[in-house]
Every structure is written in structure tokens, then in C-alpha cells.
Amino acid sequence: MRRPVVMGNWKLNGSKTMVTELLTGLNAELEGVAGVDVAVAPPALYLDLAERLIKEGGNKIILGAQNTDVNNSGAFTGDVSPQMLKDFGATHIIIGHSERREYHHESDEFVAQKFAFLKENGLTPVLCIGESEAQNEAGETLAVCARQLDAVIKTQGVEALNDAIIAYEPIWAIGTGKAATAEQAQSIHASIRAHIAKESEAVAKNVIIQYGGSVKAENAAELFAQPDIDGALVGGAALDAKGFAAIAKAAAAAKA
Template sequence: MRRPLVMGNWKLNGSKAMVTELLNGLNAELKGVEGVDVAVAPPVMYLAQAEQLLADSAIKLGTQNVDTHNSGAFTGDISAEMLKDFGATHIIIGHSERREYHQESDEFVAQKFAFLKENGLTPVLCIGESDAQNEAGETLAVCARQLDAVIQSQGVEALNDAVIAYEPIWAIGTGKAATAQQAQDIHAAIRKHIASYSEDVASKVVIQYGGSVKAGNAAELFAMPDIDGALVGGAALDAAGFAAIAKAAAEAKKA
């Protein structure tokens, strides 16, 4: 049985005061909530603060990127060992903003995926199509290509204990979102593609939805059989709103 994961991607947002207020709020809001894993991914300079605030919490700590080296002359990069040193476990890679603004290729994202697995961390692999690709009917082809960069270089079993986040780029930060049924159809197609390599891996892998997920649409999304939680952007910066999304995932699991 897959356990949903609701993860907050804070992106380039935060301050010491904000981190304290948000995480204290989440600790209070989510106390006693069961049946869902919850994680937050702050900017790396707030990891130490977040680690302290989450010391007695079930909330998992993650972050938004990683390099493919653990040490060396790589100015400005962050290693897997450094992330582990601060208690981070779930690391976002392949986000469309990294692919676009930093020209990260499918192959480079696959290298990051392998590096995280080698270091005992959980990759949260983002896949998804642009508005133009969606309009052209290329959604599944794009997602399959991004997944296959990992599968064909590392084997489908590499997806075990990893997370896939399907994020249609046209729905990220735009206020637009796929309907629950549209999201389900793509999630089912992604799972079917993985099943073409291994039905066992496909049945177990967590596939989140991301793209303007809010408290108002979370329950409908999570009621779908192939949607295993969410990767949340803007709504993750509000404790009550983010907690409501996590609670919706927990309720859907019970149902």
C-alpha cells in the first residue's frame, strides 16, 4: 500500500522569522495527523534552523537541489553529504525551473538521481510538460522521456524508494490546475509506462501531483487512485493551508 507524501517546495522564499513561524505552525497543525508523510524543502541556508525546529516532529526535512559531487572545487554547490549532515532526506531534482533556468538536461537530472540513491537519500523526481507540449498532445511522451533517462541508465528498480512528482509546467504558480480526472489520467499513464518495465515497481512507486494544489482542490485530487499526495509550491508557505492539504491526503488514505 502506497503512503502519500505531501511536500512543500518553498523555492526562493524565507527568512529566519518566517521559518520559525511556519514550522511552529505546521508542528501544531499536524500534531496527531496520521496516514500521510509530510516534508518541507526550505532553501539550504535555513536547514540548520529547520532541523532544530523539527527535532521532535514527524515532518521530514528536504531541500530543492543537490550537486553530483560530495566534495571538491565546485563553487556554490551543495553535496549529498552536507544535506545528510543537517538531517535532510527528501531532495527535489528535475524541477522545471531548474531545467529551464539552469539548462539541466534529462541526463544530468538522472545523474543527480543516481547520486542521491548512492548516498541513501530519497530523490523527488519532477517530470512534466509545458503548455505547448500539452496542447500538442505530447504530455505522456515528455514524461516518459524524462523517466526513461533514469530507467534506462539505472534500471527500473532505481525507482524503488524514490518519489515521482508529476508537475504540468503550465499549472505551476499560474493558478491553473488540471482537473482531478485529468491529473488521474496522466498519473495512470505514467504508472502504466513504468509497469511496461516492472509492474511491481509501478504498483509501489509514489507519484505526487504538483501544480497549483490548494486546500480547496486537494481532497478531490487525493481521491483519485493513482495520485499519492502532492508537491506544493505557494500554498506551502501558509501553515494552515499546507496542513489542510496534508490532512486531506490523510483522509483520502482512510477512505
């Protein structure tokens, strides 16, 4: 039985005050919640503060991060390595987010390289895949998702997806207020799982596939009721403790 994961991607948002208030609020809101893994990915500068607040709260929130380099040390100014992330207790690392692919020109092959290096360092990759609005309108959704997945599968084998997380994020629904219907999202998730099953039914059955794309408390329960949606990668709604906790609680209830 797959255990849902609800992860908050804070993106380029934060201050010491905000991080303290948000995690203090989350610790309170998630008291006693079971059946779902809850993770947060603050900006790297706030990993130390987040680690301390999570430990103080005692609710076992998973600490994540938003990116990684493909080196653990050396002359790579401005980058953050997997070993540095581990040193601050981060375990779940987002890679391949559409914003990294677009603004930093990260290719499928480079994202796959990051995936492999995270696995080598004992960390959990959260691999983002998804199509643009133009690709969606052209009927290319499944082809785009398959291509992004195959960059990993064809270089590392399908078993590399074990102990990893896939986050399907239709780019046209990120931060736009638009969202796929629960039925549309389920159809894509089922197709992603079927694509993986061509290589291994066992891997496909067990891999966690999150949905990301304007997930909020109002639509979370309907999304999580779908059989192939295993939680969410949450953007803007993750910056509000009560709202984000409501999404996590919806995941726990739907999969109970």
C-alpha cells in the first residue's frame, strides 16, 4: 500500500520570521495526524532553522530541499551539494521542476544526472515531470511525461524509481489558479504508471506519484480520492500552515 506524501515547495519565499511562524503553526496543526508523510522544502538558507524547528516540534515533518548540484565539493560557486543537504537533515530533494527547466535551462539529461547523484548519496529524489499549456493543447502530455521519465529509466534502469517520488505537475496549472479536474489528473497518473509498468509492474505498483498544480484545501479531497494520486507537491498553499495541514489531512483521510 502506497503511503501518500504531501510536500510543500516554498520556492523563493521566506524569512526567519516566516519560517518560524509557518513551522510552529504546522507542528500544531499536524498534531496527531497519521497515515501521510508531510514534507517541506524551504530555500537552502533556511534549512538550519527549519531543521531545528522541526526537531523542537516533534511531529516528524520531513525536511526537503528545492535543488541540488551534481558534485559534493569543488569549484562550483553558488551551488549546494547532496552532502550539504544531508548535513542539515534534508532527505527529499526536488529536481526537474518546470521553473528550473525553464529559467535555468535544465535538460532532461541533466535532471537525470541529478537523480542518479541523489540516489548515490542516499537521498530521495522528487522528480517533477509535466507539460506546458501548448503541449497539453497539442495532445502531447503523455509523450512529454514519458520522455522526461525515460531520461532516468533508460540511463539508470526502471528500478532507480524505487524509493523515489514522481511529481506530475501540469505547467499550465502551477501558480495560475487553474487545476486539472480530479478525473483528468487521475487519467494522466494512470498513464504514467502504465508507462513505468511496461518496464516493471512491481516498480509501477509501488512508486509514489504526486499531483502538483494549484492544489488547495478545497480540491484536495477529490484529487486524493483517485486511486493513482499519492499526495501532492504544493506551492502557494504550502505557505499557510492551516491550509497546508488541511491538504495533508485530506490525503490521510482519503487513503485511510
